Amino acid sequence: MKLVSFVEILLLLEACSLVYAVNNSDNLSSNFPVIVITWNYKDATEKAWDVIYNQNRSALDAIEEGCSLCEAQRCRKTVGFGGSPDEAGETTLDAIIMDGVAMDVGGVGGLRNVKNAISVARKVLEHTKHSLLGGDLATDFAVNMGFKKESLQTDESQAMWKQWKANKCQRNFWKNVIPDPTTSCGPYRASDVKDDESTPVGSEENHDTIGVLAIDSKGHTAAGTSTNGANHKIPGRIGDSPIAGAGAYADQDVGAAAGTGDGDIMMRFLPSFLAVEEMRYGATPSAAAKTAINRIVQHYPNFFGGVIALNRKGEYGAACNGMPFFPYYVANPTLGPKLFSIQCSNFNPECYKEGKIC
Numbered sequence: 001m002k003l004v005s006f007v008e009i010l011l012l013l014e015a016c017s018l019v020y021a022v023n024n025s026d027n028l029s030s031n032f033p034v035i036v037i038t039w040n041y042k043d044a045t046e047k048a049w050d051v052i053y054n055q056n057r058s059a060l061d062a063i064e065e066g067c068s069l070c071e072a073q074r075c076r077k078t079v080g081f082g083g084s085p086d087e088a089g090e091t092t093l094d095a096i097i098m099d100g101v102a103m104d105v106g107g108v109g110g111l112r113n114v115k116n117a118i119s120v121a122r123k124v125l126e127h128t129k130h131s132l133l134g135g136d137l138a139t140d141f142a143v144n145m146g147f148k149k150e151s152l153q154t155d156e157s158q159a160m161w162k163q164w165k166a167n168k169c170q171r172n173f174w175k176n177v178i179p180d181p182t183t184s185c186g187p188y189r190a191s192d193v194k195d196d197e198s199t200p201v202g203s204e205e206n207h208d209t210i211g212v213l214a215i216d217s218k219g220h221t222a223a224g225t226s227t228n229g230a231n232h233k234i235p236g237r238i239g240d241s242p243i244a245g246a247g248a249y250a251d252q253d254v255g256a257a258a259g260t261g262d263g264d265i266m267m268r269f270l271p272s273f274l275a276v277e278e279m280r281y282g283a284t285p286s287a288a289a290k291t292a293i294n295r296i297v298q299h300y301p302n303f304f305g306g307v308i309a310l311n312r313k314g315e316y317g318a319a320c321n322g323m324p325f326f327p328y329y330v331a332n333p334t335l336g337p338k339l340f341s342i343q344c345s346n347f348n349p350e351c352y353k354e355g356k357i358c
């Protein structure tokens with residue numbers, strides 16, 4: 001009798017563990033594949049989701065195609081050609097794609113005269129042993145890889161540039177130079193007189209890098225970004241977006257993260273790397289993103305930016321600072337594509353206006 005009840009108990013336990021396993025695998029299958037995308041880029045999200053879910057293709061493909069669509073559509077004019085003219089009126093592009101399985105990266109910084117930066121980054125990933133190519137020579141690489149060389153300027157970007165010139169080149173990214181960069185155009189020369197250390201922070205039109213995190217149905221993790229950088233940047237400026245650990249990071253064992261916002265500040269703190277490391281040690285994606293943001297806030301309380309994070313269980317989260325809200329998309333088999341929005345810390349409307357110094 002005792003033996004029977006022991007066997008019964010074993011059977012019961014086995015049945016319970018079976019139910020648990022089924023539920024668990026249900027949960028897992030309803031979490032994957034998954035993508036997380038910065039901002040409210042609906043078309044790019046739907047594209048990446050179609051690639052990774054309906055077509056059952058890889059995380060890298062979903063990132064490339066989602067970002068490519070954003071580049072072609074010129075998402076909010078801050079991704080792709082014809083936006084953010086530099087001081088000479090030229091648009092240049094930054095992009096990265098990171099494979100979290102191989103721990104391999106392809107990036108392009110300050111890419112000139114080629115429209116499809118994320119696809120050039122993927123060529124760097126797949127056909128070179130390098131991680132980042134920059135400037136004119138990145139253009140030569142792209143042309144060798146079959147990309148078309150063409151101007152990235154548009155009538156609109158030229159008009160933006162002319163208006164900036166007419167407005168005494170405000171705002172710009174110079175400090176400690178003569179003539180006074182807050183009232184005059186260059187050329188500037190170095191000055192011993194130190195300017196006020198206040199830093200220009202964001203603007204409503206200057207903050208919309210696409211960042212994509214993805215885990216495909218094989219469980220492969222990847223991350224990527226694409227942007228035309230900062231409006232009126234000094235020619236040669238490369239932002240955070242093509243830098244591994246700054247713009248994006250992915251590690252198969254943990255998950256992925258990406259950043260958007262004031263890249264000159266954010267890249268000093270490698271927020272994507274930090275968010276992934278926080279998740280490695282057990283933080284939820286939201287807490288990990290918040291820690292990455294808070295590290296920057298300690299030094300630059302008014303900086304504007306956001307971080308998205310995704311862990312290997314398919315859980316996601318985000319954090320942001322210096323703007324009112326930060327929207328981001330998530331898509332998985334349960335949600336489909338769904339838009340989320342979080343409130344940011346330290347939002348000061350005065351600091352957020354174009355040209356305002358905080």
Ligand code: SD4
Pocket residue numbers: 078094206207208209227228229230238239240241259260261262263264
């Ligand atoms: C940059 N981080 O080049 C980019 C700009 C950006 O959202 O994210 N905009 O600084």
